Amino acid sequence: MKFAHGKINLHQIGHEFEPKATHLTAGSSDLCFITQKPIYEVLTHLKTCNVVCIEGPVKRTGARAKLLSVYFRDPDGNLIEVANEIG
Template identity: 40%
Template sequence: MKVKDIDHITIFVRDLEKTMRFYHEVFDLPILTFDESKLEFQLGKQKLIFLTIISSDNNNPKNPSAGSSKFCIIAKDSLSDITSHLANYGVEIIDGPKKVSGANGEMNSIYVNDPEQNVIEICEYKD
């Protein structure tokens, strides 16, 4: 089997409304679907999906829990601009900036929590 790419990531949360406001307002992600049990955003070529921890899909993890995810997004803006942007929204940087190794080489990253305490790494690759 040859894997080509990631299509989507699903994260479990308690509060879809708070999650929607955070990702749509702070990260300016376009909303694709939003109802009482599912929230979908476009994130580059992929989808970022949020489900409530009480979602009834048969193919969910056995014990879904909110706040147990960590993922990394590649930023188009500089980390200094992003740091200012996050401060305007009252989003605390919990770590960084620091150099780390990413899928495509060395990058600088900062880390924040979403309202459910999932960790979001925001990176900037060196040119």
């Protein structure tokens, strides 16, 4: 689902894509947040907060631009993506 400058990816059970939430349910989603901070500063901040990056930085397709993204999980196992728009 795209809206304004955002995007929510909905997972179809049995046809999920990686990475994904730890505990999938019908209609579960992952969240992407765009930041102006360089992605390597985001990685440093995550490490300082003892947050494990599970993937990235990797190039992805965003709602309105290509992204450079990192992925991690919130305390409930939901997938969180933080990204820079790169073009």
